[in-house]
Amino acid sequence: MKRLLPFLVFMGLVGLFGFGIWWNTWHDARYVPSPLIGKPAPDFALPKLDAPGQTVTKASLLGKPYLLNVFASWCVACAEEHPVLMADARQLGIPLVGYDYKDEPDDARRWLREHGSPYDLVIADQPGRTAIDFGVYGAPESFLIDAKGVIRYKHIGPLTPEVIAKELLPAIAAAKREAP
Amino acid sequence: MRLRLAMLAALLMFAGAAFATSGAIEPLPFKDHAQEVRFQNLTKQLRCMVCQNENLADSNADLARDLRLEVFQLMQQGKSDAEIKQYLVDRYSDFVLYDPPLKPGTLLLWFGPLAILLAGGAVVALAVRRRSRGNGASDNDKPAADRPGADEAADTGDDW
Numbered sequence: 354m355k356r357l358l359p360f361l362v363f364m365g366l367v368g369l370f371g372f373g374i375w376w377n378t379w380h381d382a383r384y385v386p387s388p389l390i391g392k393p394a395p396d397f398a399l400p401k402l403d404a405p406g407q408t409v410t411k412a413s414l415l416g417k418p419y420l421l422n423v424f425a426s427w428c429v430a431c432a433e434e435h436p437v438l439m440a441d442a443r444q445l446g447i448p449l450v451g452y453d454y455k456d457e458p459d460d461a462r463r464w465l466r467e468h469g470s471p472y473d474l475v476i477a478d479q480p481g482r483t484a485i486d487f488g489v490y491g492a493p494e495s496f497l498i499d500a501k502g503v504i505r506y507k508h509i510g511p512l513t514p515e516v517i518a519k520e521l522l523p524a525i526a527a528a529k530r531e532a533p
Numbered sequence: 534m535r536l537r538l539a540m541l542a543a544l545l546m547f548a549g550a551a552f553a554t555s556g557a558i559e560p561l562p563f564k565d566h567a568q569e570v571r572f573q574n575l576t577k578q579l580r581c582m583v584c585q586n587e588n589l590a591d592s593n594a595d596l597a598r599d600l601r602l603e604v605f606q607l608m609q610q611g612k613s614d615a616e617i618k619q620y621l622v623d624r625y626s627d628f629v630l631y632d633p634p635l636k637p638g639t640l641l642l643w644f645g646p647l648a649i650l651l652a653g654g655a656v657v658a659l660a661v662r663r664r665s666r667g668n669g670a671s672d673n674d675k676p677a678a679d680r681p682g683a684d685e686a687a688d689t690g691d692d693w
Contacts, residue, residue: 385582385625385626385628386626387626388622388623388624388625388626389624455595480599481595481596481599482599482603485599485600485603485624486624487624488624488625488626490582490583490596490625491582491583491596
C-alpha cells in the first residue's frame, strides 16, 4: 500500500489535469455573465438605419417583448449567425430589432441588401456609446427585453438553432407569461 | 534621381508608420500630470473585455479605446476611482476588475491557494514526522536484523 502511494498521487494529478482539459473544451472562457439580466434595459435614443432622421427610444419599444440583436457588417461571426436569423426570426413570435454596432451606415445597408434583412427594425449606434450601457463587448450579442423593458436573457456569440430551441424560446415564453 | 525618389518613398513610408502608431493610442487632453497618472493607474486595473488578458491601458481594441474615452470623460465629470469602477462593473460585471472584490462568490478564489498550501504543508509535516519516528524506532530497538519487517520500514523511509 505504501509503495502505491506515489502512484496514487500521480493518478490524482492526472485526473485533475484531465478534468481541466475536459472543462476547457466545452466551457467558453470568453463568456462573461451579464450583470444586466433581470434589470431594466438602459435608456437609449438611436436613429433608424434606414431613416437617420427618426429616433427610436427605449420607451417607444415598450409594451411587447422584443429581441435586440447586436450585429455589424464587419463582424465575421454575425455573417455566420445571419442565415439562422433569416430562417428562424419568424418562429420567435416577437419582433427582431437589429442593433448595428460601430458600423458605417452605408456598409450596414449594403450588407443587409446583399444578405437579406431578418429584422423588423434596425437602429444604428455608430459611435458605440449606447452599447457600453448595454455591456456589449463583442458582436453578435442578443438581448431579450420584455414588455416592461427588463432584460430577461442575453446570449453572447452567434445564435444557433440549438440555442434558440433550448434557451431563447423558453425565455420568450416566460417573458410573455410574466409580463404580457 | 532614381535614388532620390527611392529615398523620398522610404521617408514617406516612415512618416506613414509614425502616423499609424500615433493613432494607435490616442493622446487625451489631460488637465495636468496628476490626472494623467491617475488615469494610467486606473486603466491598468481594468480588463479589456475583448482581449481578456490585456488591461484597458495597453489594449488597442476598438472597445478598449471607447472605454478609455469613457473613463476619461467620467474623470472630467469629477467621478472618483471607485465610482468609475462601479460604473463599469454595473455594465460588464466584476470581470472588468483585475483585482476581484472579496465576497461570498469569490471566497474560493481568494483563499483557495492558501487552503491548498496549508493542506500541502500538513501532508509534508505528517510525512516528515512519520519518517523521523520510523528511523528513531529502528535505532533504539534491538539490532535491525533481529526484527521482522525492519527492512521494509527502512525501505519506505527511502522511498520518500
